[in-house]
Amino acid sequence: MTKNNLVFETLPLYNKQSLEELLKNRINQLGDFSFEDDKWYYSKKNDNPLRKEDFIVNFYQVPIQYKNELKYYALLSTGLPRVIRTKCNKISQFLKFIDKTYLELTIAEITRSHVNAYEYQLRLKNSATYVKQGYYAAIQDFFMKLTDFDDTPNTVPTKNINPFRYIKEKSKRKPIPKKVIRSWDRVMKDQDIPIPLEFRTFYWLIRSFPNRISELLSMRRDCLKSFYSEYLIQIPTTKQSGGFIQEEIKTIPVAYSGHGKYVINLIQQLQEQTEELLLKNNIEEDIRTDFLFIVQQWGFKNNGDKPSVRYYDQIFHLKKHKINALFKQLAEILDFRDDLNQLIIPTSHQFRHNAVTDRAYAVGYTMEQIRRLTGHKNEVMPKHYTHQLIEKHKEIHLGIENLRSSNVSPVEFRGKIMNLDERTTKQLSRDPRRYLTWEANGKKGVGICSDITGCNPKGTSVHFECYACDWFVPKLEYLKDYKAEYEYWMDVVDRTSGDTKRAAHFENAIRNVSYLERILKICKNGIEHFKEEKLQEQLDKFNTPPVWE
Known part of the structure; x- marks a missing residue:
């Protein structure tokens, strides 16, 4: 090949x-x-x-x-x-x-x-x-x-398709039964039950927002930023499957009202607790003191009718394995069982999956809060408010990524790339197949990654990492596919905007729409550029005198 x-x-x-x-x-x-x-x-x-x-x-x-x-x-x-x-x-x-x-x-x-x-x-x-x-x-x-090295073959000697075909069966992740998850929610909201602040905060973060466990535990103490009537929770991600050289920061907007206010208050209390802990104790050198979840060692013990907490002298950074051990301890004490009378010992990863399917927030807003804002007495959200909500958060998502203006973003048409430096353009032209990116509308490779030293995409969705990155170069030949994908996600926004059970889908769709709108603007600017270039070529040809003059 x-x-x-x-x-x-x-x-x-x-x-x-x-x-x-x-x-x-x-x-x-x-x-x-x-x-x-x-x-x-x-x-x-x-x-x-x-x-x-x-x-x-x-x-x-x-x-x-x-x-x-x-x-x-x-x-x-x-x-x-x-x-x-x-x-x-x-x-x-x-x-x-x-x-x-x-x-x-x-x-x-x-x-x-x-x-x-x-x-x-x-x-x-x-x-x-x-x-x-x-x-x-x-x-x-x-x-x-290694195709860019002189000391490697001019042709890739391997087959294009891996000769050893293996279809991996999808693992079946069982969500936590509703009966059990509701019991956990009641316990974690009950202030009379002695549950350490850091554990309660982690629980409601993983319950409310579908983030990775390692991402939450690596949050910094300065993770909260105010934004008008809401807060922005900043969470670092390194995408455990690979792809990031350095961590990226993703931001979740949360309305400071209702459950959102409760979660924000927990984070603020934990910030104060961690600050005080660092002032009063000698911290080991290998512990990063800018983390939020710096805690005193502790564990649950059975005290009859309800759990109690036993503290130890060690100060450490809370890790995933410790979180799961604590969930196991508390589950055995609380003895929450499913309909078959089986004891359910949940893991932090299961809570993450439940957050996706069971979350009752639309980008941080509950339906009750939305009805109060609009003055309506039912859950049919007015179209004009839906539009305002969508536009507001599209602006937030684009602002988070600090993407360059669509007017100066690169675009490719018929093998020619504009708004890109000469060296990178020359490098991409050597092996364009190597730099093809994700799919759109079911088609593969409808874009080019201009990061020739190694991909480092931004974004929070596997499919949309490239769309949310300045290195992505859209191809005008696939403009119809970008439009089809945009229309699909706009339909998802319309179908999920008033459904509290599909709030995570709504939030995801808004983000995808915002990135696709930007790509469509880049393509539109590219079309105008090529039209002007073609017209100029015709004018130059018309104004060029005949060779005999």
Whole structure:
């Protein structure tokens, strides 16, 4: 397979050198190791010294002639260190096979026949299909990421489609039964039950907003910002599946009334408690003092009719495993059971899923609050207020991402990209298939990622990470698909705006509409630009005198 079915010229030597230096400079963001080391500890990515092994990538087993290429691959990879390590180990097995079977073969000399030979070896192994699929996928990723180097093949030697097909069954996540979740809600709102403030705050954050557990626990103490009659809760995310070099901040608007006020007050109380705790205690050096959930060690104990709390001297940063242990302790004490009389011990991840399907807020507003604002006595929200609410939060979502103006954003039409620097445009044209992004209206690759050093998308939805990023370059050929997608999400907004049980869908749809509107504006500006350019070409041709004059 060629790069996008074409053979491209290799980069000039100075570009290759600058790319290598660019990658080596990234080491300073990862840890205190050098490129020549065979053991890389991503210390600057590790906030938990007890999990050091998850942040180490080794190159000891790699044949020496291939070691540099694999290290560059590791620097080009932006996932979790343990994921990078796993991929490097799989690629190392392939390189050891090449070294053993084909003596003195360079990376640039590897062809499809060599890869096919390794594929045959994989088929002979008594391993599960998904394991073989992972090995082949790692090799595909290796050659694709190194296409910009002179010392790699001019054509990608792997097959376009992974030969080891494995369809993974979707896991069935059971939500917490309504009977049980309502019991938990009553306990967590009951101030007479001795539940530490940090646990009560975490519970209502995970119940109210569908965020990841690790995101909530990494909130900073200055996470609250006022915004007119509401607050903005700022929550960092690193997208655990990979894709972020640095954490991004997503913002959730919450009306300071009703349940929203209750949640905001809990956060404010926890801010004060954490501040006081830091002033009165000596904090260990490995604990980041800007976190919100810095707490005193404690645990639940059974005190007969209701739980009690036992405190210890240690100060630590609350973690996911501790949260789940506390849920287990409290569940056994409260003895909440389902309709089959089975004891339900929930996990924090289950609460997150329940937040998506069971949340009674529309971007922080309850239906009662909305009716009070509009003066209506039923739950049919007036169209004019729905429009105002949507426009307000579209503005918030676009403001959060700090996206550039649609007038100066890049756009592509018939292979030509405007509003983009010459170097990046030249780089993208070498292998456009490599830089294709997410789908729109069911079609793949309807956009280009102009971040040539490694994707780092913004946004909070897998499908819309690219749309919410300044690196995304829409393609005018797919304007109809962008419009179809926009109309679909506008229909979702109309269908969910008055349904309290679908508030999460409503919030998600508003965000998607805001990003698609911006993309449509970029396309409109691109069309006007190409019209003007075409007209100018015709005028220049008309004003050019004949050659004999």
